[in-house]
Amino acid sequence: MTVAPERIGVRPGESAEVEVTIQNGTAVVEHFGAAVVGLPRDDFFQCEPAVVKLRPRETGTVKVRITVPERGGMPAGPYTLGVLVRSPYQREVSRCEELPMEVAPAPELTMSVQPEVVLGGRVGHYTVTLGNDGNTPLGITLSGKDQESRVGFEFEPRQLLLEPGMAGGAQVTVRANAPMTGQEVRRALTVKADTGELNVERPATFVQRPRIAGGLMRVAGIATGIAVMAGAAIGGALIIRDNKTANAAQTAPLQPTSNQQQQQQQQQQSGAPSSGGPQPSGASAAPSSPGASQQTVAPSGAADPSAAQGGLFIDFAQSPDGQPVGNRLMSGDQFADKGVTIAADTQLAPDACKTANGLALRTITNFGSFLTSADPATAERCNTNPIRFTFSQPVGEVRVNFTGAHIQDRAAVADPKLGYTLTIQLSDGTVQAAQGTVQTGFITFTAPAGGATVQSVVFSHSNPDPAAKDLTMIKSIAFSPPK
Numbered sequence: 001m002t003v004a005p006e007r008i009g010v011r012p013g014e015s016a017e018v019e020v021t022i023q024n025g026t027a028v029v030e031h032f033g034a035a036v037v038g039l040p041r042d043d044f045f046q047c048e049p050a051v052v053k054l055r056p057r058e059t060g061t062v063k064v065r066i067t068v069p070e071r072g073g074m075p076a077g078p079y080t081l082g083v084l085v086r087s088p089y090q091r092e093v094s095r096c097e098e099l100p101m102e103v104a105p106a107p108e109l110t111m112s113v114q115p116e117v118v119l120g121g122r123v124g125h126y127t128v129t130l131g132n133d134g135n136t137p138l139g140i141t142l143s144g145k146d147q148e149s150r151v152g153f154e155f156e157p158r159q160l161l162l163e164p165g166m167a168g169g170a171q172v173t174v175r176a177n178a179p180m181t182g183q184e185v186r187r188a189l190t191v192k193a194d195t196g197e198l199n200v201e202r203p204a205t206f207v208q209r210p211r212i213a214g215g216l217m218r219v220a221g222i223a224t225g226i227a228v229m230a231g232a233a234i235g236g237a238l239i240i241r242d243n244k245t246a247n248a249a250q251t252a253p254l255q256p257t258s259n260q261q262q263q264q265q266q267q268q269q270s271g272a273p274s275s276g277g278p279q280p281s282g283a284s285a286a287p288s289s290p291g292a293s294q295q296t297v298a299p300s301g302a303a304d305p306s307a308a309q310g311g312l313f314i315d316f317a318q319s320p321d322g323q324p325v326g327n328r329l330m331s332g333d334q335f336a337d338k339g340v341t342i343a344a345d346t347q348l349a350p351d352a353c354k355t356a357n358g359l360a361l362r363t364i365t366n367f368g369s370f371l372t373s374a375d376p377a378t379a380e381r382c383n384t385n386p387i388r389f390t391f392s393q394p395v396g397e398v399r400v401n402f403t404g405a406h407i408q409d410r411a412a413v414a415d416p417k418l419g420y421t422l423t424i425q426l427s428d429g430t431v432q433a434a435q436g437t438v439q440t441g442f443i444t445f446t447a448p449a450g451g452a453t454v455q456s457v458v459f460s461h462s463n464p465d466p467a468a469k470d471l472t473m474i475k476s477i478a479f480s481p482p483k
Contacts, residue, residue, distance in 0.1 A: 001085050001095050009102040012135050013070030018099065020062045022085055024054035030087055034062045037096070038081040040074060051088065068103055075164050076105040076136045108134035109200050111193050113172075114401070114441045117205040124206045125315065126172040127401045127475060128155075128191060129441040132162035138195045142170055146189050151176040151206065153191075156317050156368050167438050168367055169403035171317050171475060178208040311397070311480025312338050316361060316371040325361045325369035327379040332359055339393050340479070344373035345386040345458055356382030367403055370473040383471040386460030389479075394427065394453035396482030397446045401475040402459065404438040419462040428452035435462065453482050 001022050008016040024030050031053050036045040045066045052060040064083065068074055079101045086094030110131040118124035132138050140160045144153035154173040162168050172191060179185050187206040192199060319325050320334055332342045344357045353375070360374035362383070373385035389398075400422055422434045422443040430452065436443035447454050461470055 001083075001097060003083050003097050003099055007100045007102075008066065009104060010066065010068050011104040012068050012073055012106040015065050015067040016101070017063060017065045018083070020064055020083055020085065021059060022052060022054065022062065023059045024056055026093065027056050029053065029055050030093065031089065032060070032062075032085055033088055034064055035084045035086075036064060036066060036081055036099075037084055038079060039066070044068065044073075066101070070106075071108075071133055072165065074103050074135065076103050078102050103135065105136045106134050107136050107138060107195065107198055108132070109138060109140070109193060109195060109198050111191075111200040111202050112441065113191050113202045113204045116203075117207060118174075119207045119209065121178045121209055121211070122175060124174045125313065125476065126174070126191070126204055127403075127441045128170045128172055128193070128202075129167065129403065129438060130160060130162060130169065130193060131167045131438075132164055135164050137164065138162050138198075140168075141194050142172075143192045143194065144172065144174070144189060145192070146176075146187050146206075148187070151187055151189060157365075161365075167404065169438075169441060169475065171315070171368060174206055176206065176208065179210045181210050181212050184209055311478060312340075313476065313478040314338060314340070315476045316474060317369040317476070319361055325363050327362050328360065329374060329376070329379050330359050330361050330371075336392070339391055340477075341390050341392070342371070343388045343390070345388050345460070347386075348460070349382070349385045353382035353385060356385060358382075359387070367473060368475070370403065370475050372472045372474070384461070385472065386458050387472055387474060388456055388458045389477060390456040391454065391479065394482055395447070395455075395479045396453060397444070397480050398422070398424070398454055398457050399442060399444045399478045400457070400459050401442045401477070402436070402438075403441065403473045403475060404470050421460055421462045423458040423460070424454055425456045425458075426452040427455050447482060449483065454479075 001020060004019050004021070008018060010016045020034050022032050022034075024032070031051050033051045034047045035042075039045060045064060048063045048065075052062060054060050062085075066081075081099040081101050082096045083099050084094065084096045110133055112129045114127050114129070118126060128142065130140060138161070140162065142155045142158050142160075144151070144155075152175045154175075156171045156173075158170070160168045160170065174189065176187060185208045187208065189204040189206055190201050191204060192201045314335055317325065319328070319330075335342065342359055344359055346354055346357055349356060353373075356373060356375045358374040358376035360372055360379035360383070361369060362372055362374075362379055363369040371387065372383040373387055374383060375381035402420060404420070419435050419437045420443065422436070422445060424432045424434065424445050426432065426447065428451070432445070434443050434445045443459075445454070445457070459472065459474060461472075
């Protein structure tokens with residue numbers, strides 16, 4: 001047998017064809033079929049015809065087409081394939097020739113930024129999800145910019161290495177000085193992922209509320225105006241009083257009096273109401289000043305995005321004590337002061353992790369830091385169990401940001417068993433569910449307006465099989481009271 005050409009090159013999504021010439025070297029009529037060994041699957045090649053029938057010393061040809069899929073196929077690089085010809089009836093009648101093949105690099109990077117719009121004060125938080133849909137490893141560096149160059153960007157991690165078919169994520173924190181008063185400020189952001197050969201950009205918006213709301217400024221302005229008017233009225237009253245006193249002093253005979261008597265007389269004169277005098281303005285000036293002070297202190301917490309929205313945001317990329325996350329066990333009541341307790345759910349756990357009701361904060365290269373389930377004895381075991389969040393106060397909206405590494409190709413997006421589920425327990429006893437994938441990176445649930453509130457949620461893989469290997473990786477949770 002001979003193979004022509006002797007070497008082929010192919011790009012993902014393309015095919016290459018070789019012609020195999022076969023001669024029957026036996027003394028009898030024989031059937032021969034061709035095949036290619038060394039490919040990931042048999043559907044990567046086709047032979048036409050499938051079998052040739054040859055008399056002794058007769059020659060025939062078979063065309064072999066080799067196809068590399070556009071995605072989920074073969075990483076870039078050199079391969080040595082084998083073209084095998086053999087008889088389907090006599091297995092010992094066979095021959096194999098080598099066929100070198102080069103798969104060309106075809107890098108491809110996908111990227112999403114969630115949420116697209118963040119409403120807050122000085123600080124905003126986003127989640128970047130990246131996917132390597134190409135056939136070559138990608139070293140990715142993240143960066144950000146805004147049109148006015150007034151926003152600072154922090155990435156955790158800033159650099160990632162993704163093998164073909166892998167997905168990864170990063171947490172983005174943006175900071176900018178919020179306006180003191182006036183209207184909201186909308187800042188147009190751009191998040192960029194650069195590999196050297198490829199760069200992908202995605203837009204995001206950071207809406208900053210003023211530190212002091214416009215309504216409070218109007219209240220403070222009115223209070224200031226009242227205070228000014230009251231001061232003017234009091235000042236006018238004092239001038240009138242002093243003029244009356246001076247006139248009386250000119251017409252009345254001089255009488256010696258003590259300093260105490262003079263002070264008492266002045267207090268009586270200043271305290272005596274007069275018709276058409278400034279008493280109403282003066283009376284309103286006294287309470288207006290404390291009222292204005294209390295109103296201006298209130299919005300100082302609005303610099304915190306969660307406080308500005310009336311809810312709470314817990315970032316599991318940061319430990320509660322400020323120490324590096326690393327790989328450490330944590331208690332389920334660590335965030336009880338924020339209104340939530342956390343617990344691992346072992347109902348669907350594999351046999352080896354049935355008692356693994358612990359929690360851990362872990363850090364893994366390419367995925368950063370996250371909350372996961374764990375064996376109570378070590379943070380590195382039993383990280384696949386679901387996690388339950390129970391709220392101490394009524395909750396109207398919940399958002400869970402997460403990441404994962406299960407994506408192999410685009411078909412995974414449509415497969416519900418490869419997604420993630422948020423199971424919601426409502427106050428009226430009903431249970432609802434919301435779905436998400438690593439491409440989205442988050443699941444949000446909003447309770448019906450005026451209806452039942454959220455009591456607890458359970459985050460888990462959509463695949464109920466206890467043997468599922470994907471880790472539970474929760475990056476953060478945000479929740480707010482009913483509207």
